[in-house]
Amino acid sequence: MLELRKVRRSGSSGPERAQGICLPFILLLLMFTPSVDSSWWYIGALGARVICDNIPGLVNKQRQLCQRHPDLMQSIGEGAKEWIHECQHQFQHHRWNCSTLERDHTVFGRVMLRSSREAAFVYAISSAGVVYALTRACSLGELKSCGCDTHKRGRAHDELGDFDWGGCSDNVNYGIKFAKAFVDARERMVKDARALMNLHNNRCGRMAVKRFMKLECKCHGVSGSCALRTCWLAMSDFRRTGDYLRKKYNMAVEVTMNQDGTGFMAAGRNFKGTTKNELVYVENSPDYCLMDRTAGSLGTAGRVCNKSSKGMDGCEVMCCGRGYDTTRVKRVTKWIRSGPKNQRMHGLCLQNVNPCWTSMATVQK
Ligand SMILES: *[C@@H]1O[C@H](CO)[C@@H](O)[C@H](O)[C@H]1NC(C)=O
Numbered sequence: 085m086l087e088l089r090k091v092r093r094s095g096s097s098g099p100e101r102a103q104g105i106c107l108p109f110i111l112l113l114l115m116f117t118p119s120v121d122s123s124w125w126y127i128g129a130l131g132a133r134v135i136c137d138n139i140p141g142l143v144n145k146q147r148q149l150c151q152r153h154p155d156l157m158q159s160i161g162e163g164a165k166e167w168i169h170e171c172q173h174q175f176q177h178h179r180w181n182c183s184t185l186e187r188d189h190t191v192f193g194r195v196m197l198r199s200s201r202e203a204a205f206v207y208a209i210s211s212a213g214v215v216y217a218l219t220r221a222c223s224l225g226e227l228k229s230c231g232c233d234t235h236k237r238g239r240a241h242d243e244l245g246d247f248d249w250g251g252c253s254d255n256v257n258y259g260i261k262f263a264k265a266f267v268d269a270r271e272r273m274v275k276d277a278r279a280l281m282n283l284h285n286n287r288c289g290r291m292a293v294k295r296f297m298k299l300e301c302k303c304h305g306v307s308g309s310c311a312l313r314t315c316w317l318a319m320s321d322f323r324r325t326g327d328y329l330r331k332k333y334n335m336a337v338e339v340t341m342n343q344d345g346t347g348f349m350a351a352g353r354n355f356k357g358t359t360k361n362e363l364v365y366v367e368n369s370p371d372y373c374l375m376d377r378t379a380g381s382l383g384t385a386g387r388v389c390n391k392s393s394k395g396m397d398g399c400e401v402m403c404c405g406r407g408y409d410t411t412r413v414k415r416v417t418k419w420i421r422s423g424p425k426n427q428r429m430h431g432l433c434l435q436n437v438n439p440c441w442t443s444m445a446t447v448q449k
């Protein structure tokens with residue numbers, strides 16, 4: 085297990101090179117190379133019981149920040165439930181549906197070991213989630229180290245005219261700064277394609293929250309004339325960030341590391357422009373059709389599909405051509421409440437191609 089991780093993290097030099105390296109060096113590597121498969125994400129599963137020493141997968145810097153700021157960790161933990169929920173919302177109709185593993189330190193399982201588009205999305209939305217949770221907690225006065233944005237003072241103006249800063253402006257820059265220090269700490273310890281990819285996508289996620297800051301105002305003056313306004317900057321609903329990152333997932337750019345290993349470039353010659361605000365990935369995705377323990381794929385057997393859809397949620401795509409069962413839908417999916425008509429539109433993906441089932445299920449129109 086450890087062996088495997090080492091090989092993945094050591095980049096392109098390959099395992100055979102390690103034989104020439106002296107033992108102390110290897111020991112050092114063992115001590116300081118973080119494992120890819122567990123991370124701060126697990127804080128969300130711990131809920132109120134965040135004890136910094138007990139979280140596997142925190143690197144030293146993260147552990148220090150954790151010990152120094154237990155209140156921030158609490159917010160990050162609560163926030164994790166939200167961004168995981170948002171991820172699952174965005175991918176509910178996909179073969180990979182952002183499902184988490186119960187009581188598992190890796191949270192998403194081995195699927196995140198691959199430097200895929202899906203990993204890109206998870207890193208981005210998790211970083212965004214930290215920014216969001218911290219910023220909100222700052223504004224609510226729940227944290228010792230931050231509050232409302234004190235720079236928003238005095239007079240200012242927008243397209244509607246002058247206004248006074250008032251109320252509590254969300255201090256997104258604090259959230260971004262802490263998220264960067266905390267979340268990026270692990271990736272700063274290694275210099276390989278995956279670390280670069282994670283850092284890039286983490287940043288995209290942090291910036292996504294800032295992108296949707298909006299001005300909220302209150303009118304004053306005689307009978308709501310709005311002659312005077314006080315305004316503050318507020319974050320939009322996290323759904324906006326989720327929708328945005330989901331679009332970025334669709335357009336994600338495949339990249340390869342450049343020769344000196346300091347950055348990357350788009351792998352496809354057709355890509356024009358900059359990857360600055362795009363999600364990037366290094367490896368293509370598996371099809372997520374079948375259960376595959378090594379790849380961490382759960383497969384789509386038993387998933388609900390939509391018979392009339394040609395999209396990702398359509399039965400052909402979701403079930404990968406294995407066929408689907410329309411007879412069990414009503415019993416299994418109580419949540420399809422929209423009546424018998426809608427139930428008939430759904431199927432459940434089969435485990436294997438089964439000739440008996442196919443005649444009953446797939447062929448049934
Ligand atoms: C996600 O997919 C897995 C198997 O592919 C399934 O067990 C799980 O219920 C799904 N989760 C949601 C929220 O649909």
Ligand SMILES: *[C@@H]1O[C@H](CO)[C@@H](O)[C@H](O)[C@H]1NC(C)=O
Pocket residue numbers: 390391392393394426429
């Ligand atoms: C199933 O797919 C069709 C066609 O895309 C769509 O109109 C319908 O709303 C979908 N049904 C559900 C319940 O998602």
